Amino acid sequence: MKIVTCIKQTFDTEAKITIENGKVSDQGVNLIVNPYDEFAVEESIRLKEKNGGEVVVVSVGNDKTQEALRYCLAMGADRAVLIQDPALENGDNHSAAVALAKLLADMEYDLIFCGKEAVDDGAAQVPSRLAEKLDLPQANVITSFELGDGQATVTREIDGGTETLEVQLPAVFSAQKGLNEVRYPSLPGIMKAKRKELKVVSLADLGLSAEDVAPKAELVQAELPPPRKAGRVLKGEVEEVVAELVKLLQEEAKVI
Amino acid sequence: MDFSYTDEERMMLQMTRDFAEKTVKPLAAEVDKNHMYPRQTVAKMAELGLMGVTVPPEYEGAGMSNVCYSIAIEELSRHCAATGVIVSVNNSLACEPVKLFGNEEQKKKYLADMASGRKLGCLGLTEPNAGSDAANLATTAVLDGNEWVINGRKIFITNGNEADYCILIAQTDKSKGHRGICAFIVDLDNPGFQVGTLEDKLGIRGTSTAELVFEDCRIPRENLLGELGKGFRIALTTLDGGRIGIASQALGIARAAIEDATAYAKERVQFGKPIANLQAIQWMLADLTTEYEAARLLTHRAAYLKDQGQPYAKEAAMAKLMASEVAMKATTKGIQILGGYGYTTDYPMERYFRDAKITEIYEGTSEIMRLVIASNILK
Amino acid sequence: MSIVVFAEQRGGTLRKITYEVVSEGKRLAAAAGDSLKVLLAGSDVAGLAEELKKFGADEIAVANDAALADYTTDAYAAVLAAYIQQENPGLVLLGHSAIGKDLAPRVAARLDAGLVSDCIDVKFADGDYAFVHPIYAGKAIATYKVNSAVKMATLRPNVFPVEENAGAGSVVDFSTEIPAPRTKVLEVKQQGGDRPELTEADIICSGGRGLGNPDGFQLIEQLADILGAAVGSSRAAVDAGWRDHQFQVGQTGKVVSPNLYIACGISGAIQHLAGMGSSKCIIGINKDPEANIFNVADYGIEGDLYKVVPALIEKLKEVKG
Numbered sequence: 004m005k006i007v008t009c010i011k012q013t014f015d016t017e018a019k020i021t022i023e024n025g026k027v028s029d030q031g032v033n034l035i036v037n038p039y040d041e042f043a044v045e046e047s048i049r050l051k052e053k054n055g056g057e058v059v060v061v062s063v064g065n066d067k068t069q070e071a072l073r074y075c076l077a078m079g080a081d082r083a084v085l086i087q088d089p090a091l092e093n094g095d096n097h098s099a100a101v102a103l104a105k106l107l108a109d110m111e112y113d114l115i116f117c118g119k120e121a122v123d124d125g126a127a128q129v130p131s132r133l134a135e136k137l138d139l140p141q142a143n144v145i146t147s148f149e150l151g152d153g154q155a156t157v158t159r160e161i162d163g164g165t166e167t168l169e170v171q172l173p174a175v176f177s178a179q180k181g182l183n184e185v186r187y188p189s190l191p192g193i194m195k196a197k198r199k200e201l202k203v204v205s206l207a208d209l210g211l212s213a214e215d216v217a218p219k220a221e222l223v224q225a226e227l228p229p230p231r232k233a234g235r236v237l238k239g240e241v242e243e244v245v246a247e248l249v250k251l252l253q254e255e256a257k258v259i
Numbered sequence: 260m261d262f263s264y265t266d267e268e269r270m271m272l273q274m275t276r277d278f279a280e281k282t283v284k285p286l287a288a289e290v291d292k293n294h295m296y297p298r299q300t301v302a303k304m305a306e307l308g309l310m311g312v313t314v315p316p317e318y319e320g321a322g323m324s325n326v327c328y329s330i331a332i333e334e335l336s337r338h339c340a341a342t343g344v345i346v347s348v349n350n351s352l353a354c355e356p357v358k359l360f361g362n363e364e365q366k367k368k369y370l371a372d373m374a375s376g377r378k379l380g381c382l383g384l385t386e387p388n389a390g391s392d393a394a395n396l397a398t399t400a401v402l403d404g405n406e407w408v409i410n411g412r413k414i415f416i417t418n419g420n421e422a423d424y425c426i427l428i429a430q431t432d433k434s435k436g437h438r439g440i441c442a443f444i445v446d447l448d449n450p451g452f453q454v455g456t457l458e459d460k461l462g463i464r465g466t467s468t469a470e471l472v473f474e475d476c477r478i479p480r481e482n483l484l485g486e487l488g489k490g491f492r493i494a495l496t497t498l499d500g501g502r503i504g505i506a507s508q509a510l511g512i513a514r515a516a517i518e519d520a521t522a523y524a525k526e527r528v529q530f531g532k533p534i535a536n537l538q539a540i541q542w543m544l545a546d547l548t549t550e551y552e553a554a555r556l557l558t559h560r561a562a563y564l565k566d567q568g569q570p571y572a573k574e575a576a577m578a579k580l581m582a583s584e585v586a587m588k589a590t591t592k593g594i595q596i597l598g599g600y601g602y603t604t605d606y607p608m609e610r611y612f613r614d615a616k617i618t619e620i621y622e623g624t625s626e627i628m629r630l631v632i633a634s635n636i637l638k
Numbered sequence: 639m640s641i642v643v644f645a646e647q648r649g650g651t652l653r654k655i656t657y658e659v660v661s662e663g664k665r666l667a668a669a670a671g672d673s674l675k676v677l678l679a680g681s682d683v684a685g686l687a688e689e690l691k692k693f694g695a696d697e698i699a700v701a702n703d704a705a706l707a708d709y710t711t712d713a714y715a716a717v718l719a720a721y722i723q724q725e726n727p728g729l730v731l732l733g734h735s736a737i738g739k740d741l742a743p744r745v746a747a748r749l750d751a752g753l754v755s756d757c758i759d760v761k762f763a764d765g766d767y768a769f770v771h772p773i774y775a776g777k778a779i780a781t782y783k784v785n786s787a788v789k790m791a792t793l794r795p796n797v798f799p800v801e802e803n804a805g806a807g808s809v810v811d812f813s814t815e816i817p818a819p820r821t822k823v824l825e826v827k828q829q830g831g832d833r834p835e836l837t838e839a840d841i842i843c844s845g846g847r848g849l850g851n852p853d854g855f856q857l858i859e860q861l862a863d864i865l866g867a868a869v870g871s872s873r874a875a876v877d878a879g880w881r882d883h884q885f886q887v888g889q890t891g892k893v894v895s896p897n898l899y900i901a902c903g904i905s906g907a908i909q910h911l912a913g914m915g916s917s918k919c920i921i922g923i924n925k926d927p928e929a930n931i932f933n934v935a936d937y938g939i940e941g942d943l944y945k946v947v948p949a950l951i952e953k954l955k956e957v958k959g
Contacts, residue, residue: 016889016909020777027778035273038890070269077270100747122889124773124780126755128743131711135747140820141711143740146883156824160884161736162653163835164828171820180890181883187278190308190321193270219752223768223781231915234936236927244939245949248921249957251937256919258841258898259865259954526928 004056006047007107008080009117009129010040012064012071016122025224036071039118042178045185046148047116048079054150056113057081061106063091063099069201076196077188083199088206090213096124098216100132105209107137112173114155119144119177127177134175142170146181271327275334278307284338290465291610296421297342297465304342305376309335310349314358314374318366325500325562329507333555336511337518340614341465343511347504348417349373352622353380356426356442356497360485369424369444378423382501383413383445383471384494398473400429400441402480407443409476412455417621419469420454423447426484427473428494440490444482451476462613499572501622502579503565506558509582509618513551516586516593516611520544523597523606540596547589554582573635580628583618590615639728641667644718645678645690645698646737648709652686654838655733655795657693662760662798663731664694664805669762672728674805675699677721677812679714681707687809694803699812708826709737710819715744720814722749722788729767731760734792735837742792752784754791756893758916767791775889775912795837796895797916829884836885839868841898842914844887845880846872848903848924848943852880857947858902864954870894870914872904888913902943906931923947 014020015033022028036044047058060075062068063086072083086102094102107115115137120127127143134141146165147158155170160179170176188196206216237244252259264272282300290297304310312328314320328350336343357370372378389395398411409429416425425445432439445452455470485493521544524535534540558578564571590612594601601608619625643663646653660676667674676690679701687698701717718741722730730745732738734756746753754769758779761768769782769791784790836842843865845858855869862869871881873888887894889909899917904910906922906929914920915934922935923943932938939946 014774016775018774020774022778027774070266073266074270074273077274095752096743097747097750097752122775124755124771125775125893126743126753126771127739128746128753128755131740131743132747134711135715135744141740141744142821144736161826162648162837164826165884166823166827167825169822169824174820179883180886187274187307188270189306190271190312190323190327191316193267193274194316194322196270197266219746219750219786220754220769220782220784223783225773225778225780228772228776228779228915231920231934233933234920234938236932236935236938236940238940241941241945241949242953244941245946245953248937248939248950249953252898252919252921253957256898256936258919526930 004050004054004113005111006050006056006058006114006116007110007112008040008043008047008058008060008075009103009115009133010044010060010062010071010075011037011118011121012062012068013037013121013123020227022225022227025226026222027225034067034071036074037118037121039120039122039178039180041118041185042180042182043116043118044075044078044080045183046178047114049183050114050150052079059084059110061103062086063094063102065092072201073196074188076199076201077193078186079192081199083201085201085203086206086209087203090206090216093218093221094216095218095220096126096128096132097219100129100136101216102206102209102211103129103133104136105211106204107133114173115139115175117175117177119179130175130177137175140170140174141176142168142174143177144179145176146179148176148182267323268327268330271323272330272334274307275331279334279338283335283342287339287342288607288610290339290341294464296467297339297345300342301345301376301379304346309346310376311354311374312350314354314370318358318374319371320354320374325503325565326559329503329558329562332504332507333511333514336508337515339465340508340512340611341463343508344417344463344505345466347501347508348382349380351501351504352382352497353424353426355500356484356493357444359496360442360489360493361444364481365444365484373424379418379421380424380426381416381418381422382497383416383425383427385413385415387412387414396428396430396440398427398429400431400443402431403477405480406477407480407482409443409445409451409473409478411473413471415458415621416469416471417466419471420457420467425471426497428490431487435488437491438488440494441487442484442490442493443478444484445476445478449476449478462610462615462617498622499575500565502575503558503562505618505622506554506561506575506578506582509579509586509615510551510555510558512611512615512618513547513554513582513586513589516589516608517544517547517551519606519608520593520596534596543592543596547585547592550581550585551589554578554585557581573632576623576628576631579618579623580625580632583615583625586615586618639670640673640675640725641670641729641731642722642725642727643674643676643695644730644732644738644741645676645686646733646735647678647680647683647686648737650680650683650686652689653733653735655735655738655793657800658795658798659731659733659793660690660693660695661801661803662793664801664803666729666760666762666767670728673697675725675727677701677718679706679717681705691805691807692802694805696806696808698807698809700809701812701814703813703816705816708823710821710823711740711744712819712821713816714741715748716816717812717814719745719748721812727788730788730790732790732792734794738792742790746790749788750786751788751790752786754782754784756794757791758794758797760791760793775893775909776915777912794893794895833862834866834868836868836870836887836892837894839894839896841865841867841900842870842887842894842896842917843867843900843902844870844872844904844914845875845902846904847874847878848905849875849880850903852878854903855881857944861900861947861951864951864958872910873907901931901935902947904931905929906934
C-alpha cells in the first residue's frame, strides 16, 4: 500500500502575530507541523503498519520546511519530498495544489492524506483542489477511516452532525481532530529519520513554470484586528449581579 | 563555534516539550501532593526511549548524545522535577556505569533491561556515615564460593522503592581503603534485600527516597561490575555524568519559575498597570534569565565534552553548581514576584521552590562541587 | 456581468447561511451594477425557489435531479461548474459551511479560479472586489484580491446580515450531465437535538475546565435551553473527554460569531479567543479574577459558576415569563 501524505509547516498555534510592511512576520516564531496534518501523518503510518507499504510525506515550502518533514520521518514516514522554488514563495492554495498535483502525477499511490485545513490561512482548499487536479474522489474532515477492498468507509463532520461515506480508491482524505491520537516520535525514530531520504525538487524538476503556479488570490495587506476592549466586571451578591446582567443584555447590548 | 541545534536535538526538544506539556504537566501537582510515583508516565517514557537516551541501540537504548539527554531532562523537569529525576537516575546512575564498565553479558541483560525501561535502576552509594565522603563505606561484600554476600544499609536512594536493579557500591576489603571498594549489579528481587524507611521530603515528592537493607544478600559472583577494587572510581565517574542530568533538572525548574513569573508579571495589575512595567520586577527577570542562559550553556558544554570523549568533570561540576543555584534563586524570586499567590499551593511556584532545593544537595552538594572545581583548577 | 450564489439546502430545507449569502450577493450586485443569479441544486427542491425569491435574485436556476438527493462532491461540483461556465459570472459566492468548504475549492480548481475562503467582508470598489479573511484564527485580518476572470469566495456564517429585497425572481430550470459519484452516502447523523448548530447559533453557552466535571454541562444545557442557544465547549473540556470535539470552539475547533457568547468556567486561552473573539457580546463567568476571559468580556461575573448560572437561569425564566 502506497500512501502520500501532504503536510504544511505552520506557526505554532500559540505564536503571537506581528505585522511588518503589511505582512505577517515570521521573526522568532516557533514552527510546527500543521496540527491537522499530524493526524494525516499518524493515520498514514498506522495504515502502513497494518497493511505494509510506504508512506511518503510531501510539502511545499522553504529550507525550514525540511524540519517539519524530518519530524514526520521521525514519527515513522519512510521518505519525504519537498517542493521548493522561489516562484512558490508568494503562492496561494492554487499554486500549492498545482505543484503537489504535478509531483503526485508521477508517483504511485493508493491513498492521499492531508489535514483538513492549515491553522495559518485556515482556507481548507488544498485537499479539494488537489483531488480535482488528480481527478480523484475526496472526503474532507474525516474523523474515522476504515480501509475496504478498493474503497474506504469514512465518517466526516458535517454541519451539526456526521456523515458516513463510502469512497472509491484512490482518493484524497483530509483529517480532522478525532481521527486518531498522534504519536510522539520516539528517540530511535528521531535517530532513524536522519538517514531517511528527503528529496528537494524545484518547479523545473517537475516540468512546471512560474506562470503555472502564479497565485490566483493575492494578499493586499494583513493587519491586526482592533483589540477587543475589556468590559466591566459586575460585582455584588449573586442575585443582584445576575439581575443587573440580564437588564444590561436586554437594554444595553440588546441581545436577548 | 556553533550554537544551533542539530536535527535530532531540535526534534528531541520539540518532542519532549510537547510530551511534558501534555502528559507530565497535568499530573505534576498530584504527583507532588500525594507522593505519587508517576508509573504510567514512566511506562510512556520507556516506550519513547527516554530511559536509555545515550545507551547504544544494540543494548536497546536510543544511541543519542548527552546534549540530547540534557535537553530531555530539562523539558521533563520544566513541568515535574520528580519525573525528571526518575529518568535522570535511571540513565545517568544506573545505565551509565553498566554501559561504561559492564561486560558484554551484563550489558545484554541488565543494560538492555534498564535502557528499554523494562526494569528500573538506582545507585546504592550513600550510607548513614558516608555521603559526600564516599570512601568511608560500611556496606560489605564478601565472596563465598560463587556468590558475593552483601550486608549493610544504603540511605537516600532515589528510585529505591521502585527499582528492580541496584548498582551497589560496597567494601570488599576495608584494609585497602579506596582500593577495597567494588561495584556490583544487584537484582533486587532477592530474599536478602528489603526496602527500609521511605523518607518524607520537602520536594521531588513523586520520587521515592529509600533505605535499602541488605542482609546476607547473595548475588552471583559474575555480578561484580568492572574490576575488583575499582568501585570508587566507578562511583566517581558515574557521579560526574549524573551532574549533567541534575544540572539539566535544575535548568528545567529554573525555567519553570522564570516563565511562570514572567507570565504572571504581565497579567498582574497593580497601581493601574501590569507589574511587569515596574523596573524592580524587570531587573529580577533580566538577572534570572541571564543566569539561566549562562547555566544552560555550561550544561550543554559539559554534555558536549562528554560526547567528544574529553574530560568533563570540572565542567559538569560547574554546570551543576550554577544551574542548581540559579534554580534556587529563580524559584525564590519567583515566589517574590507572585507575592502572596506564590506562597499558596494554588500556583505551582511553591512546588518549584521546594523541588529546587534538592538540586543543591544530591549527587554532590554545592560545596562538593566547589571542591571538585577547585581541585581541578589547582592540580 | 453577474454574481452567482450557490443556495445550500440539506434534506430539502434551505440553510440559514443561504439567506446570508444571497443577501450579501444582492448588496454586491447592487454596488457593482451586476445581476444576481442563484443556483439551487437538489432533488425535489423546486418549492424552495419561492422562498429564495424574497431576497432579490434576478434569476433562480433550479437543478432538480434525483442524483442530487444527497450531497456528493462529484455531482454537485459538476452542476455548479457547468452553471458557472454557462453564466460566466465575475463573482461566485458560497457559504463557508461544511458543503461550501468541500465544494468551492473543488470547483475553483476545475475552473482555475482564485478562491478566498471564510470571508467576513467583501468590498467592491474601483471595479474590483476585495476579500477580507481572518488568518491565524483571527489573530490577523488579511485582505485579498483575486486575479482570475471568475472570482470565488466562501462567506463565514453568522456575519452577513439577512435582508429581504425585491427582484425579478424568474425561475429557470438548469440541467447538466451529472457523473456517477465516486462517493456514496451511507448514513447521516444529526446531533444536538433541537439546539441550533454552533456556527449558525445566535447565542452560544460554553463550558470549560472550570465546570470541574462532565456533569457540569447539564447546567450549561439548561441555560442554553432557556435562551434557545447552542452549547459549546473549550478545548480543555474536550481534552478531558467531557464533550465531543465537534462542540469545541477555538483555533482547533469551530470558529463562531454569535450575537451573545456566554463563557462559563473558561479561562480564555488565546486559542479559545481565536474561535469566539468576533462574537458581538461576550459574557465571562469565572471564579478566577485573573482569568483572561475578563480581558475580552463585555460583562464579566467573578464568582462560582455553580451559584451564578442557576441564579441566571432563574432570572431568565422570570424575564421570559
